Amino acid sequence: MKNQEIIFRKGSKVILRPLQESDIPLFQKWMNNPKVTHFLANVFPITFIDEKNWYESNSKSTKDRVILAIVDRKTKKLIGTMGMHNIDYISGVATTGSVIGDERYWGKGYGTEAKMLLLELAFNELNLRKLYSEVIVYNERSLAFSNKCGYKEEARLKDHHYKSGQYHDQVILSVFRSDWQDVWEKYSSENKIKIR
């Protein structure tokens, strides 16, 4: 069976599946692309070995993170990656991060759907309570897609990131399960998403 046929979660636009070794070259390509890294903390070049090491540590089974590949459901093409990190089951919190590396897919709803599927897993299966995310203030697309998924601004770290010759604030956004539930009901019914 082709790995692309492995389906962990399916939406109307995307499939989320576990990482696979053949993802490494595209991940490396994206993580060196300044159009992508402009929105991330990454600054240094990423070698194949760096990416392979990242893959090897993040593809091992563990309960303190969930990292998935985002695949375009129609073309079966790998378009990005999304995950939950530092899962704390005592407090019920985790941090989330997302990259759609193929910029032709930006702003078309793929990120929103992938994040919705990840939040459904976090809240309805892992019994988490609150997820948070860190966004550089000029990343309006990321702020917009987070808001669509129910995240709200919780704090700002002043002049936290030095990017493109200037300091920029970091916005910390969070979403509580109680606030997300209605957003999910509406989103899943409008987009005819049925998980189970």
Ligand SMILES: CC(C)(COP(=O)(O)OP(=O)(O)OC[C@H]1O[C@@H](n2cnc3c(N)ncnc32)[C@H](O)[C@@H]1OP(=O)(O)O)[C@@H](O)C(=O)NCCC(=O)NCCS
């Ligand atoms: C951030 C990211 C994951 C969002 O995924 P996406 O598929 O592009 O987002 P969506 O299309 O689902 O939602 C984006 C929303 O922002 C809006 N948007 C797009 N460009 C925008 C812009 N320049 N300013 C403000 N809003 C914008 C879109 O219209 C959309 O809202 P709408 O559906 O109500 O119209 C993706 O763009 C990405 O990976 N970018 C590069 C890396 C990155 O920024 N990662 C996140 C780091 S915190």
